Amino acid sequence: MTPTEQDGRQEAGPGLGNELSGPRPGPGLLFRMGHGCARRPWRVIAVWLLVLLAAVGADRAWGGTYKDDFALPGTAAQTGADLLDAHGGPAARGVPAQIVLSTARDGADGQNAQDGLGAHREAIDAARANLATLPEVVSVADPSATSGTMARDGRTGYFTVRFESNPARFEKSYVGLVDEAVAPLRADGIEVEYGGPLGQLARSGGADRASEAIGVATAVLVLLIGFGSVAAAAFPLISAVIGLLAGLAALGLVAAQVSLAAVSPTLAVMMGLGVGLDYSLFLVTRHRRLLRDGADPAGAAGRAVATSGRAVLVAAVTVTVALAGLFASGIGFIGLLGVAAATTVLTGALAALTLTPALLGLAGRRIDRFRVRRPVDEPDGHADMWHRWAAAVGRRPWTALVASVLLLGLLAVPTASMHLGHVDAGAAPAGSTERRAYDLVSDGFGPGANGPLTVVATLDRDGTTAQERTEIAQDLQRVLARTPGVASATLPAPTADGALLVSTVVPAGAPQDRATGDLVHRLADRTLPDTLGPYGATGYLTGLVAAQQAFRDVLADRLPLVVGLVVTVAFLLLLTVFRSPLVALKAGLLNLVSIGASFGVVVAVFQWGWGGSLLGVDEPVPVESYVPMMMFAIVFGLSMDYEVFLLSRIREYWLAGHGDRESVAAGLASTARVITCAALIMTSVFLAFLLAEDPVVKMLALGLGVSVVLDATVVRLLLVPATMHLMGRANWWIPGWLDRLLPRLDPEGAERADPELPRRATEVAEA
The missing domain is CATH 3.30.70 (Alpha-Beta Plaits)
Structure with a gap:
């Protein structure tokens, strides 16, 4: 053991020793908060209800609406649109x-x-x-x-x-x-x-409401099976729903000040409901374990918040930081989507840390009333299946590692062929008026008529004669009509003030076709400059399709920056919390692997069309341009939830004085059930939105659902313990200078660790 490791254990040792045999240290802030909420439950519940009523009332009175704003200042598409607004009159406004x-x-x-x-x-x-x-x-x-x-x-x-x-x-x-x-x-x-x-x-819009109802109903079923009693299952649901409603009301007030995308409320519901249930679930599970060990209800609630609550706090901060990283894209539309998701994540975490202990204190020892099966909490004893699983992974870490990497690598293969674009109305539900309109236009005019391009050419009103303007217009139309990929081009017409020439170009392909994106680049990069340059004129390609292509290009360029920033910040946060460079680095790398696998599933289903018809998408479509960036931020943040919860328990056992092998096995066995239950809940919430009418929502729902399943099973139950078993003592190695430099954070409250840790770790090791 290195001197740094010895120092770390010596620092943690007095706290653990006090818990086991000596005087107990003074309660920390989180313990006092949880204990106080449990002792005064009605007061806390009343405050939450008043806050919720006030927020909903304010939203009804002053809340804004949601609208897509794809404005990209400085791009040719936005410049062309601005010129039309300034010179085109009502016909272009x-x-x-x-x-x-x-x-x-x-x-x-x-x-x-x-x-x-x-x-x-x-x-x-x-x-x-x-x-x-x-x-x-x-x-x-x-x-x-x-x-x-x-x-x-x-x-x-x-x-x-x-x-x-x-x-x-x-x-x-x-x-x-x-x-x-x-x-x-x-x-x-x-x-x-x-x-x-x-x-x-x-x-x-009825499908979206059905998705929410199905997600809640499935979560209730999982909670009942996982907890075994109606009362225990109800608390996470009540806490999550109240936190979600408060977050949505706050989001409506934010929408009155800034332009939030149309998908913002749906994304906020998916995130807020999923993490709210998970966070409360972690607390209730630890609380029930402490009750079974003989703690009083208020004390158990306080210790649950001081331990699992700290993990919840770190996880919520990590998710929020990952979502805030979307602002690095430089696109307000994307950054504000992160704000929408982070709003309900934070209100869900706040509800879990305050409302959940209040409900637990209100229930007292009657938390297992109205049983539907034998109540369960954290595993106890080597006969439990999770203890046997932990021991099996410890015996064959290389097998678990190789099998996991091969599976995730195979799923990630389609990612290499990902085509970013915009999903047009051709993917709308069959029978909808939007889809029928699209098909009528395609049949009557060709598929490109559903996404025409607008060419805007600037002219010098004082120096350009009518004859020169006519010559420019005729030459431009001739070149546009001959450009490969163009079905037709109108003769450029001058605006009322003569400042612009405006032409409509109809592509040969549908708006979402790869060929249409290539045409946009061909016209903007070569055709317009080569044709108008000799006349001293400047051309801009604008319209919805051109704006979407510019949007896609900017996102593709900024994605590496966002990935790098989010991974770096998450690494620093985990490094500070767990004081281990290897653990923090491993967490970031494993998350990237699981994200790549979920990207591959999205590409295979939507872009390749493998089973897309089963989800209501009748034809292959490109991956919506902002989906990969959104998925990355959300998945990276959510995966940290389970990472923090698992690593916190492993570190807690390690600080109690147990070896690396015993700590990894005991931490995995202690958290596997709750992580699996939490993942089932979050997956059910996400996958329920596959019923939504919007193909982009389906895309996000599938990607997020698959990523949670992979993260909670392959990554958390196989890859993480396997790699930690193989790294051994290196897991907790940290250079002395770095240990002194980093601030000290303790997500699981090791100074108040569970007094049962030594016995449980020994049982797992013996299994």
Whole structure:
């Protein structure tokens, strides 16, 4: 043993010795907090209910709405959009959405289908006038007034409706107003479907609510099986739900000040419910063990918060730090998604550390009332299956290590072919108005019409003659039309003030196709500069597809920076907590391996299409550009939950004076059941969101669910103990100078360690 290790054990030794035979040291802050909450449960519960009511009331009164803001200042796509806003007038201002009309499919019959839309001029004019009067509408262009919005056969066309703000965030009742406005069309036998953000608004949203209900119901079932009693199972659920509701209300107030993405509430629910249940579960498990060892309820609650509660605190901070690392992307949209997730993580941790001990104190020794099976807590005795598992891993660490690495490596193989992009409406649920609109446009105009590109060319109004402007426009159209991957390009038209030339380019492929992304780069990097440069003009490629491509490029460039920052900060935090460079480094590397495996599953299912139809995604789609970065931050943070909890127990046994082999086996046996139960709960919460209508939510749900399963089984139950067995005493080695430099943190309260540790460690070692 190194001098540093001896010093560390000597520091921890008096605390452990006092617990076992001498006077007990003064209670720490977390112990006093947990003990106080347990002694005054009604006061704590009342405070939480008052805070919740106040937060919900404030959210109802002053809370904001959620909307996607993909603005990327400094990019060509954003510059082009800003120029159109400044010079294009109402026809270019606002958020566009399509209302697609057709007489070519269901809804049109007989003579109507043969006549095409031209035979319905009166109904089209009436609908246009009605739409123009709706709130938030800036302009309406009907198929006959706008070039390129009427199919060649005349049977499919679309209104381009521009709104002051994103209609996807309007109240659902707005769809009813649009239905009334287009009623003359439907009455005249025309099929009408809503595309773009208006189609997103028309989604039912019921699947998301069903996902939340299924997640909660599954969590209840796992808690009942894991704890064996209704009362014990109810406490984590009550704590998690109250913490989640408070976090969502706080998030609504944040949304009033900044632009939070539309997926923010869903992400917040997934994270808040999952970690809230896990954190409370850790505390309840330790509390029940202490009760069984003879502690009084208030004292047991205080010691649970002083031990497992410290691990919860470190885990919550680690998750928050990982999510805060998303701001390193330089994109506010991504960073604020991290804020949304971190908000409910922090409120969930706060509820676990205060509300859970209050509920435990209220229950007293009646925590096992209304039993559904024999109550269980931390394992006790070498006959337990987890003790036998820990002993087996210790006997064959190389086998466990090699098998785990091979499995994770095999799952990670598809990651090498990951294609980032944007999932378009072609992946929307079959039968939805958004999907029908997409299909109608694809059939009538080609798939590229669902994601047209806009070319904006700047001109010198004082120095450019009308003849030169015409020459530039004709030359630009000719070059654009001949560019590989372009289906059509309109003749560039000047804006009202003559400052810009504007052309619409329709790609040959769908918006999410890899070829469309290549076309965006080809036009922006070569075609526009080469064509406009000789005229002294500058071209910008803008529009939704161009903005999404710029977004993807920025994310791809910044992903290594985010990964490096999050891993470094997590390494430093674990190094400070556990005072072991090798343990901290191993944790970071193993987390990266498990994240790579979960990425591989996402690529195989969504991009390769392996089983995607079972999840409601009928065709292969690219991986949404921001999903890998979000998954990395969330998964890295969540995996630290289990890492901190497991390593804390191992270190606790080691500080009690036991050898490396005995400490690893005893720590694994003590935490395996609760980690497995917690992982089942979090996985059920995540996978329940596979029922959501949004393919991106499905993508996140699958990736996060798979990552939790792999992390709690392959990594935590095999890789971590195997590597720690192989490293032996090196696990807790630290240079003396580094030990003196680092501040001292104790996540598990080793100074108040469990007095049963020596006996349990010996039993596991003997197994």
